[in-house]
Amino acid sequence: MSERTELEELGEFGLIERLNPCQQVLNESTLLSIGDDAAAMSYGDKTVLVSTDALVEGVHFDMVYTPLKHLGYKACVANFSDIYAMNGRPTQILVSLAVSNRYSVEALEELYEGMRLACKKYGVDLVGGDTTSSSGGMFISITVLGEAEKDKVVRRNGAKVHDLVCVTGDLGAAYAGLLILQREKAAWLANPNMQPELKNFEYVVGRQLKPEAGKQIVEFFEQNSIMPTSMIDISDGLASEMLHICKQSDVGCELYIDRLPIDQRTSKVYEEFKILADTGALNGGEDYELLFTVSQSDYEKIKDHNNIHIIGHITDKSMGCNLVTPQNTTIALKAQGWNHYSKKEE
C-alpha cells in the first residue's frame, strides 16, 4: 500500500469521521445517523433510539480486579446511558460476546447475572445476541434500543448562546477508582500474598466497577416539562464531551472550575496521587453522568435539584471554549481524555 496512517494519528473521533463520510440516507425510517450518542429511527409517533458500545479485555477492563458480575452490569449501564443522553428510555438490549474457552460456563453465568440485574433495575429486556469463541481476550459488544416521544429527542447540536451548562452527580470518581484498583494490582503483582487495600475507597471503586446511568434525571425532565437544548453522557471526560457539544452546536462555552462537582472522597484520592482534582473531574472517563444545556428560562425548574449542578454557560463560537479559574483568568478547554489508540495509554 502506498500510504499508511497510524490509528493513533487520528484517535477515535477522527477515525469515526474518516471511516464514515456523509452518506445518502436510503430509508425513510432513518432519522439520525452517526454523530450523537445514539442513532434514531422514526416509526409513527415513536422514535426508536439505538446505540452500540464495545468493551475489550485489557483495554476497557482488567480481569484482575473486575468481577464478572460487575462487568456485565457496567456493560449494560454504559449502553443505557447513551439512550438517556438522547432523553430516551432504554427498552431492549442484544449482547454480542466473544470469549476464549479458558472461561467456564459458570463464569459466563456470573457475567449474565450482572447483565440481568442491570436490565431488571432499568426495566430493559435482553432480547438477543451472539456468543462465539475468541482466540484472545473477552470482547463484549452491547446494542441497546430505546424509545422517546417524537419531539422529545435531545441531540448534541442544539445548545444556544446564553444557555446554562449543567452536569449531574459528581465528576472524576470513576477514574479515581481506577487509579486505586491499578495501584492495588501493581502491589499484588509485586507481592501476591498481599491483600488489596480498598477500605476508605469504596465510593470511588464502586463508581468505577458499578456505575449507574441517568434514569432519574430523564424522568425529572419529563415530570417538569424540561427539554434540554443539548445533552451527552460523560464517558470520555467532561472536557471531551463539552467540546463535542460546542462543535456540533457551533457555539463556545465558559465553564467555572470552582463549580465542578467533586466528591470529597474523590478529591482525597487525587490528592494521594498528586493529581489536581479539577484535572480528574475534567478528564476522567466513565462517570456516566449527563452533561446538558438548558435555556435560562428553565433556571427556576432546575436550580433546587440536588443532583444538577450549573457549571457554566454557552457563549458565541468566536469566544472559544474556555475554563474560568477562581482568580477569573481564562484557560482554553482541551480534551485530554482517553484515546484508546494512543501508545502512551497506561
Place this chain on the structure above:
Amino acid sequence: MSERTELEELGEFGLIERLNPCQQVLNESTLLSIGDDAAAMSYGDKTVLVSTDALVEGVHFDMVYTPLKHLGYKACVANFSDIYAMNGRPTQILVSLAVSNRYSVEALEELYEGMRLACKKYGVDLVGGDTTSSSGGMFISITVLGEAEKDKVVRRNGAKVHDLVCVTGDLGAAYAGLLILQREKAAWLANPNMQPELKNFEYVVGRQLKPEAGKQIVEFFEQNSIMPTSMIDISDGLASEMLHICKQSDVGCELYIDRLPIDQRTSKVYEEFKILADTGALNGGEDYELLFTVSQSDYEKIKDHNNIHIIGHITDKSMGCNLVTPQNTTIALKAQGWNHYSKKEE
C-alpha cells in the same frame, strides 16, 4: 468455584439456552426475544427486527486469505441474512469494531468500503457504531435493524405436518471455498514463493469470501403473497438449521438426499477432498441460503422458481428428523456443523 463446566460441553446453542433463562418481558414493545434469527419489536403497524452477529479473527476469518473489503461486505451480508430469514427487509446497521494498532487507517477504510458496498446494494443505512482498540485480533460485531409488516414476520416455530421443506440456491459451496483457501494457505506457509492456485475455484471461493443474502426471495414472497410457515438462514449448515425448525415447531421431517441442490463446481471440490458432497451440503456453514417451509397449497406458486428447491416435507414429531437416501433407506438427521467452542475445530 465449586463447579466448572467447559464451554465446549454445551456448544453455542446449549450455552445460549443456559445463559438466557426465560425472562419476564418488561416492555410492551418487546414482541420476540431470543430464539429466532432476529428479535422483534412492535411499533404501530410496523415490526422492527433486530439481530447481532460477531465475527472474530482466527475463528470466523483468517487475514491470510480474507481481503478486508470482502470481510466488510460479508460481515454485513451475514447480518442482512438474519433479517431476510424473518421475512423482513434490513434497513440500518451499527458497526462495533475492535482492532489492534497494527492495522492502518487505510486498512480500516478498505473494510468500511466493503461494508458501504453491501449497504448500498441492499439499501441499508450505516447509522452508528463504536470503534476501539484490541490487544488481540480483530473483532467485528454488527447489529442490523429491519422492518416487516405487522403480520408478515416468519419465525422458526410455524412448520406444520405435510408442509414442504424448501431451500434457495445451492448448498455446501461456501465450505468448499474454505477448504480451497485453507489448502492454499498451507501450501503458501510451506513455500512462501508459491502463488495460490485458485483457478477453476472462483465459484466456491467467491461463495466463501463474498456471500449474498436472500433479498430476492423475500421480494418474490411478497409479490406472490407467499407466507412461509417457518424460515431460517443457513449459516451453520442445513442439518443444524433444519433441526432448529423441527425443534421449535415441534415436528419431524424427511429430507431427500438426492434433492439437495449442489453445484457441479462444488461437487468437484468435495471429490478432490474425498468428502461426500451430500455431507458438505448438509453441514457446510456460511451459505446464507434460506431454508423455509410452506403449506402444500403454495406448491403451484413456488414450483417454477428456478432458485427454490423442494427437498422434503414436514412429518409428525414422532417420526423424528430423517434423511431419505436414493435407495429409500432412512438415516437420522444429525447436526455436525460448526461448534466454535470445540477443541477439535481446525
